[in-house]
């Protein structure tokens with residue numbers, strides 16, 4: 793099982809590189825990322841979270857019963873945000889920032905162009921939860937964490953909780 797790195801590991805600050813080869817190695821990584829994500833009940837994961845600095849991420853939004861289905865899995869390589877609009881505030885968490893949740897402001901609607909595992913171009917319009925997940929995961933590719941988006945007081949609360957956890 794791939795290990796998920798956590799804040800404040802400096803690797804999380806690295807800007808990930810474009811994927812050029814859509815080969816077996818990439819497919820294996822995507823499969824292993826999927827296992828790692830599900831094992832932690834995550835809705836999304838980016839390659840940098842398993843210490844691979846490439847522009848690849850997964851999103852699997854749960855259905856109405858709260859179950860994650862492989863049919864809903866999005867494998868997203870080299871994503872680009874083509875369009876963004878509106879505003880939404882959503883409670884976010886992150887596999888690399890365990891046990892911390894806070895509201896973050898994001899665009900409500902985004903259009904994303906990306907490649908699938910075979911390198912084929914795809915385009916998707918995402919709204920609400922899915923739009924938030926895309927923005928959160930794409931931030932990872934640029935070394936940005938959701939806690940960076942918090943207003944100063946909430947950010948302080950996060951740092952305080954982190955310190956308290958370290959003492960335990």
Ligand SMILES: [Zn+2]
Nearest residue numbers: 885886887888
């Ligand atoms: Zn995250």
